Amino acid sequence: xxxxxxxxxxxxxxxxxxxxxxxxxxxxxxxxxxxxxxxxxxxxxxxxxxxxxxxxxxxxxxxxxxxxxxxxxxxxxxxxxxxxxxxxxxxxxxxxxxxxxxxxxxxxxxxxxxxxxxxxxxxxxxxx
Amino acid sequence: xxxxxxxxxxxxxxxxxxxxxxxxxxxxxxxxxxxxxxxxxxxxxxxxxxxxxxxxxxxxxxxxxxxxxxxxxxxxxxxxxxxxxxxxxxxxxxxxxxxxxxxxxxxxxxxxxxxxxxxxxxxxxxxxxxxxxxxxxxxxxxxxxxxxxxxxxxxxxxxxxxxxxxxxxxxxxxxxxxxxxxxxxxxxxxxxxxxxxxxxxxxxxxxxxxxxxxxxxxxxxxxxxxxxxxxxxxxxxxx
Numbered sequence: 554x555x556x557x558x559x560x561x562x563x564x565x566x567x568x569x570x571x572x573x574x575x576x577x578x579x580x581x582x583x584x585x586x587x588x589x590x591x592x593x594x595x596x597x598x599x600x601x602x603x604x605x606x607x608x609x610x611x612x613x614x615x616x617x618x619x620x621x622x623x624x625x626x627x628x629x630x631x632x633x634x635x636x637x638x639x640x641x642x643x644x645x646x647x648x649x650x651x652x653x654x655x656x657x658x659x660x661x662x663x664x665x666x667x668x669x670x671x672x673x674x675x676x677x678x679x680x681x
Numbered sequence: 682x683x684x685x686x687x688x689x690x691x692x693x694x695x696x697x698x699x700x701x702x703x704x705x706x707x708x709x710x711x712x713x714x715x716x717x718x719x720x721x722x723x724x725x726x727x728x729x730x731x732x733x734x735x736x737x738x739x740x741x742x743x744x745x746x747x748x749x750x751x752x753x754x755x756x757x758x759x760x761x762x763x764x765x766x767x768x769x770x771x772x773x774x775x776x777x778x779x780x781x782x783x784x785x786x787x788x789x790x791x792x793x794x795x796x797x798x799x800x801x802x803x804x805x806x807x808x809x810x811x812x813x814x815x816x817x818x819x820x821x822x823x824x825x826x827x828x829x830x831x832x833x834x835x836x837x838x839x840x841x842x843x844x845x846x847x848x849x850x851x852x853x854x855x856x857x858x859x860x861x862x863x864x865x866x867x868x869x870x871x872x873x874x875x876x877x878x879x880x881x882x883x884x885x886x887x888x889x890x891x892x893x894x895x896x897x898x899x900x901x902x903x904x905x906x907x908x909x910x911x912x913x914x915x916x917x918x919x920x
Contacts, residue, residue, distance in 0.1 A: 562821035562875035563706060564782050565733070569713045576721065585821040607868050609821045609850075609875050636705060636876075637867065662705050666716050 555579045555677040558599035560590045560616065561634075562608050570603070570634075573666040574673060587611035591619055599629060601676055603669070605661070606635040617653045630656040630676050634669060693748040695864045696879075696886055700744045702867055703879035706817075707737035732777040736813055739774070743806045743883045750803060750890035757891060762799045764842045764910060765790035768831045771808040779816050779829070786816075789832035789900070794840045797910040803891050804842070804910075807884040811895070811906055812844045814880025821875050824848040832900045836909060843907020845900045853897045856906070860885065881906065 557579040561567040567583055574581045582597050584590035587608050594602070602620075606613030613635065620626045631654055639658045642649060649655040657672045710733050718725040750757055772788050779786040812831065819827055830845040851859075851873045862869035863882055870878040885895045888908050898907035 563710075563817070564820040565710050565729075566706075566713065569710075569717050573717060573720070586823050589823055605875075607875050609818065609823075610872055612871075636709075662709055666713060666720060 555673070556597055556600045557581050557673065558590060558594055558597065558602045559583045560585075560587070560602065560604045560608070560613070562586065562605060569666070570669065573670060574603075577670045577673065579673060579677075585609075587613065587616035587619070590616060594620065594626065594629075598625070601673065602629060602631045603634050603673065604631055606633060606637045614653075617649075617655075621653060628654065630654060632657045632659065632669075632672050632676065634659045634661055634664065636661050693751070696744060696747065696882055699863050699869075699877040699879040699882050700740060702877035703740065704737055706876055707733045728777075729781060732781055736778045739809060740813065740879060740883065743810045743887065744879075746803065746806050747883050747886035747890060750887060754890060757800050757803065759798050760801060761796040762801045762804060762910075763796050764794060764833045764840050767801060767805050767808065768833055768842060770805055771812060772831050774805070774809045775812045775816065778813055782816050782820055783827050784816050784819050785826075785828045786812075787828060787830045787832075789830050792834065794833065794835055795912070797840055797912060799893075799910055800891055803887050804908075807887040807891075807895075807908065808842065808844065810880040810887070811884040812880075814874060814878055814884075815844050815846065815906070817876070817880075818850075818874045818878075819846060822846075822848060822850055822873075830900065830903055830905070832903070832905075834900055839909045839911040841898055841900070841907050841909050843898050843900070843905045845898075845903035845905030845907075847903055849904040851897055851906065856895070856897060 557574055559570055559581050561570060562585050571581050571583055582593055584593045588611060604613045633655055638660050656676055659668060711730050714726060714730055768790050772786055775786060815829055824847055826847055832845055833842045855872060859870040867877060888895050893908045895906060895908055898905055
């Protein structure tokens with residue numbers, strides 16, 4: 554079973570994603586912010602992270618830099634599921650993928666639960 | 682076009698931008714709730730959808746009110762307003778939205794402060810916008826308890842009415858910076874809201890049109906955002 558850390562600041566969306574990903578067979582652990590997510594990641598050692606970039610206080614990008622600074626977490630795949638459109642990254646999109654280990658980028662307003670579950674399943678299967 | 686009209690146009694466009702950004706959230710919530718019901722075969726949670734849509738409609742209505750009041754201050758009828766009753770009505774308006782987010786909404790209206798001279802509809806709209814923004818943000822802040830207080834107290838400047846939490850998330854300088862950033866940043870109040878914080882800026886615009894200000898405030902050991910309503914000396918004499 555894939556151990557998935559869901560980082561989502563909106564409580565209502567978090568609950569919907571939690572149910573959909575649990576139904577897809579993941580063990581989902583939820584954190585609303587970056588600081589808590591680091592603590593949770595330390596405890597559960599996730600196989601995969603689904604991350605919103607717009608968080609309160611510390612952004613998702615700050616979380617990614619913090620995460621990748623630990624040797625144990627350098628290879629944990631991250632799927633971004635965000636209200637920030639990927640076009641806003643322009644040239645730094647490659648950095649997200651190559652340096653920060655982002656395996657997929659979903660623009661939240663136009664991605665469905667099906668899309669999210671498919672992206673998670675793709676990563677989970679590739680790790681088997 | 683006069684300078685004043687141009688300024689209002691720019692202001693309303695800035696505000697429209699943050700409102701449009703904010704409205705993505707309830708639409709996403711409704712769309713995903715519908716999809717969830719379809720995928721799981723479970724009954725659609727219509728109460729949740731209704732309350733989410735209602736809250737989005739209130740934000741739109743309050744945005745329109747803010748712009749209309751700014752354009753035509755003559756619409757702004759002043760009346761004797763009891764701040765306690767405005768806070769009571771605000772709590773009623775926000776109750777189901779707070780429930781969706783698991784947030785307890787307390788009311789602290791102890792103390793008799795007498796009426797103030799204000800526009801009741803405008804004041805209530807500002808407090809509802811502000812409250813909705815803080816309800817949405819609170820679960821993401823990492824506070825000990827999901828509890829907000831609608832409260833009033835007397836200060837040396839007048840009667841303070843606002844929304845408070847047990848955690849300090851915003852300073853006056855951060856609020857001022859947020860106002861400036863609202864046009865260029867998709868998250869202008871980074872310590873307070875994970876979205877555009879439209880409810881706060883809409884409240885700000887309504888209060889500005891009423892010659893009031895949105896400011897940071899403390900109530901007992903709670904921190905929050907509030908407005909200060911100057912006491913009317915004449916009303917004090919009458920009541």
